[in-house]
């Protein structure tokens with residue numbers, strides 16, 4: 061799979077003084093479900109609009125199937141967009157909404173009817189074909205928007221936060237439906253979202269953006285377990301960040317001085333001795349022991365429970381490290397530890413399995 | 425609660441009083457006049473008769489009605505063809521230019537329309553600005569006959585009525601969601617397909633409003649045909665004015681007015697049909 065279906069090379073786009081995208085490169089593989097994730101205003105929509113042909117880059121090129129389409133207008137691109145606001149044509153029936161693209165491309169009547177009906181069936185809306193958009197619910201409108209796009213058999217489907225207007229339950233349902241649809245049709249999806257959970261659960265690959273740049277791109281698991289920047293670590297999921305100083309670093313191990321303890325971690329990346337680094341551990345990777353549960357506390361950090369938040373299947377603890385920051389830890393109810401009981405103010409020891417942390421160069 | 429009730433009562437009363445005095449009463453008076461008999465001394469007098477209607481419909485006036493309809497329809501069509509792109513361009517203009525463009529459209533209307541009609545005369549007459557300019561540029565050698573033609577009348581009507589087409593269209597097109605246009609393009613629509621499939625259906629109510637606002641005055645703006653069309657172009661508005669003020673046959677002028685009103689009502693039927701049916705809210 062080394063033939064990208066859509067490729068952006070050195071794309072820069074500015075609106076007046078504001079640089080929305082900066083020297084951006086991205087290649088999307090055929091059949092991939094790619095999610096673009098980033099904070100508001102980071103340039104996600106701009107990126108999608110460039111691919112759709114609604115904006116022109118100031119510099120750089122866009123390729124589809126190896127052809128430079130940078131200067132092609134939207135109507136000539138083999139990509140379709142599902143707009144955030146759905147943008148259904150209000151005066152047309154659902155059937156005509158879905159048929160619009162086919163009609164524009166001069167497909168004959170019988171085939172249009174066949175394909176529209178088939179597509180409406182795919183999104184389970186065959187009974188609604190004679191309704192107008194304002195007679196549908198949010199989730200149904202959303203499915204019409206998708207049907208209207210996929211009926212044209214685009215090479216790439218662009219989706220700009222298509223689920224953000226839906227309530228939580230419907231969103232979950234649509235996430236599953238979309239994913240199934242994408243698998244079944246073998247289409248390439250480029251999907252924008254604010255919602256990190258959505259990004260992680262649906263995508264083959266996640267691209268993290270900030271300030272008009274791509275910070276990291278990888279499988280959901282890579283992104284979550286091996287963030288390459290403080291921003292990525294903190295943007296996806298929760299992260300406890302400790303400041304630490306490298307005392308020794310070899311090809312296999314790095315020893316850090318953190319919170320007055322010196323602990324050695326297995327770490328392939330090499331750092332300079334004396335260098336300042338960030339040590340990042342996810343809350344669910346932390347173990348919290350009460351004083352009487354542990355004997356050897358060499359690799360553990362001391363703290364005091366500040367808050368206990370019961371969450372049904374888990375207990376979230378807010379712990380103040382001695383002379384250190386507040387951290388959060390998520391403890392699961394399981395066989396090993398049936399008795400999760402902590403008191404506010406209780407002295408505890410924090411520990412995690414070496415290797416589950418991420419060490420990153422210090423950022424200003 | 426009491427205060428708001430009283431406010432409601434007062435404001436409704438004022439509206440109805442205004443409507444009664446300035447709209448209903450004149451119509452009723454015209455209606456009554458149209459079935460009275462002409463009288464040298466008291467202007468009108470009794471025996472009730474429909475003679476005036478008979479005279480109006482048979483006395484060679486039918487062609488004038490038809491001609492007025494034709495001129496008004498042509499003017500309306502031209503207003504639509506010019507006003508539509510105009511309105512569309514205003515909606516697409518940047519926030520800085522939009523008020524400016526709307527203002528340019530409105531500025532001429534701060535001047536009396538009578539004065540503007542005279543201005544048109546100065547432009548169009550044999551020694552007028554247009555002829556002088558064309559001769560100066562060497563495009564023509566002797567002055568074109570512009571004034572006192574149908575062309576002059578329609579230009580005058582167009583000039584006076586264009587804003588009444590542009591403004592409702594602008595109000596309508598400004599509400600068109602731009603993403604709909606992008607969605608159409610995205611689905612492969614050419615400019616024409618986008619216009620026909622998305623923009624035009626959206627703007628139908630605006631077109632109907634504009635057509636009504638232009639068509640009705642176009643039939644009755646009597647001073648424009650008078651100034652620009654000379655004696656040749658007689659429209660229904662001129663006819664009514666002539667009967668009342670020159671000949672002094674009030675019943676006949678009134679009858680012509682009533683007939684005009686009926687034609688107007690007929691033309692409004694499609695408009696009412698196009699309006700969404702109001703669903704009565706239970707109070």
Ligand SMILES: Nc1ncnc2c1ncn2[C@@H]1O[C@H](COP(=O)(O)OP(=O)(O)OP(=O)(O)O)[C@@H](O)[C@H]1O
Pocket residue numbers: 075076078080098099100101102103104105106107254
């Ligand atoms: N047409 C425009 N004119 C001027 N600035 C724009 C325009 N479109 C976008 N921008 C700016 O470019 C930046 C990126 O915008 P963009 O819409 O791509 O963000 P986004 O990542 O989609 O944000 P969100 O998650 O809020 O939708 C923003 O700072 C925005 O203000």
Ligand SMILES: [Mg+2]
Pocket residue numbers: 104105106220
């Ligand atoms: Mg956006």
